[in-house]
Amino acid sequence: MTICQFFLQGRCRFGDRCWNEHPRAGGAGGGRQQQQQPSGSNRRGWNNTSQRYSNVIQPSSFSKSAPWRGSRDQEKPSFGSFDSGASTSRNRGFGLSQNPFASPSSDEQKDEKKLLEGIVKDMEVWESSGQWMFSAYSPVKKKPNISGFTDISPEELRLEYHNFLTSNNLQSYLNSIQQLINQWRNRVNELKSLNTSTKIALLSDVKDGVNQTAPAFGFGSRQAVTFGSPGFPMNNNSSDNAQNFSFKPSSGFATALAGSPSVFGSAPAFGAAPSASSAITTSAPTFGRGKPEITSAASFSFKSPAASGFGSSGFSGLPASMAAGPVGAPVAPAFGSGSSVAGFGSPGSHSLTAFSKSSGDTFGNSSISTSLPVSNGSTTTDNVLFTPKDQLTAEELEQFQSKKFTLGKIPLKPPPVELLNI
């Protein structure tokens, strides 16, 4: 496609509808990266080339990015972590290449649209066709699974039925089934309605998978993409751990499961746990890399049920649970049991919506997103919102330290927290 000259000058009046190509690669990466900063300032002075299309690019990239930024913290942790992983990896790529025209953006957009339409269609078919609900799903074959769907085979379900029957605990089986169904319904509706935050999360889910060479089997390996190969072994471990927690729930699930230790004993938590375990899998590696901002959101939604009732009360515990202490395995059990309690103990729909809704309606846009960067002044949040000083080049550091950015030398990375005056 021809590149739109007006767009380059920043004055294309068709915007997204324009038939010509609007190259926005650099803008997209930078836009996401710099969301937490006030909208106007950085973009204008960010880059010579980006300045040309700053006016036009803002609406599109920001309409996607803003809720994404907000939702990043509040979303289902799995999305959040993926987003952060995706954005950082992409940002680093952009930062390094300094080439805003690098990726074909309009084709990407078209593919995305098709993908999303495909997902909506698939969801409609899934609902109306009466096919088996508890299945992993991916919008395009060969792509990784979309999070939020648990894979339970009919045999596993049936075995659980039999186990519960023999232990005379059928009611809890029925309850867990109902919860799983509700969760599935919520997820399907979410994907059908596709507000912008789910869209972004989905796209990052799918795209992460595209980059990787190894096939993505569920959440754990998806992380491998965003973090590159070093992440992979970590992921396997963490996913094992996570799954172990879901699978050996005897402590956490004592309430509901009357001591049936089998797979399905965790399966209801499966319903909850995929969000949990995916959060766990994602959180463990991200913790390792010091990017707990998203996963702290995960810890909020999970620890809070463990601590108190589900929902808003959990948020008071925000900074506390963030204590970036022993991350990884020791934290994960808390997640595992936390999620299980959430899945079972609290009123089903509420907890499930909180798990499954990615748009963070339960959390609202207000306090969490804004308070997080401020209150979490600890170093562990740095890598997501801010860059630690040692990761900046001398030039970038100079730019941050000076009163104003110099055109052409504006850093693509976020500033270190130390230099911020808030």
Next chain:
Amino acid sequence: MSLFGTTSGFGTGGSSMFGSTTTDNHNPMKDIEVTSSPDDSIGCLSFSPPTLPGNFLIAGSWANDVRCWEVQDSGQTIPKAQQMHTGPVLDVCWSDDGSKVFTASCDKTAKMWDLNSNQAIQIAQHDAPVKTIHWIKAPNYSCVMTGSWDKTLKFWDTRSSNPMMVLQLPERCYCADVIYPMAVVATAERGLIVYQLENQPSEFRRIESPLKHQHRCVAIFKDKQNKPTGFALGSIEGRVAIHYINPPNPAKDNFTFKCHRSNGTNTSAPQDIYAVNGIAFHPVHGTLATVGSDGRFSFWDKDARTKLKTSEQLDQPISACCFNHNGNIFAYASSYDWSKGHEFYNPQKKNYIFLRNAAEELKPRNKK
């Protein structure tokens, strides 16, 4: 075996001679019913290998038992023996010499049943139900391969209680198939791994799933030189993917097709989509049969990419299927597969195994 009315089964066989007047649809295809079929859903079927004279059918069921029948050429089925597990039996297979039957169960064990002595001993142990079991006969070793929901694939020498080898799976094993030297395992979360068994089993390749939903069943097919060359993978979404391991042209050679769906191309009403419960390849013709939750079976020619036949709808889902060693008999089991959850489970409903003459219907379409 072309016997029609001699259903030596349960009494209901006789009335179906007049077909239309009865509303009982348990055998619309008028196939031969196997006598004294299991009391609960049948999870797996397996016919004896060619090394054994005659045809013997093994079926594992959710009533914790494994039953063996002799199937005679006349169509008569004679119950021979039975073994019990302490949990539902999920998979069965024969050894290559036909003397032993291996059974995998939800009680996390697998047993070896010596048919001559009618003794069964435990040969495998997992941490979770064992979903698949296959016998591997290699030139330099023989073993039993068990796949379990504990995400491991274990290989057992039947004489030792420790596995010869343990391979980790990315997720719970849902289905597997073995034709030496190839093995395919499909796991939860759309995982798909191919193993090569020469020398010792090792992972050959992880394949990105050609299907969008949960994997349900897999079967390996062979090429004209009788070497395993690819597999068919069925999902819960009424779709089967044919996948070649090393095709000359992957984009063209690999394909998926829809099956086990209701009202064909009428786009007005939403389709009902059913899971594909089993896939089996005809040992001689190379055509395949699929059975689904909709209570139908279909025969397909994957090379001509056409459907050969679809059956009438049975009143229960078809949960398992199997060909005998020379492809003359197609066995399929009609029992509830839990595809609609516990509400539709009726313990009183009878479960059937039907035998059909498969020599003619599965001949490939001649490519014009």
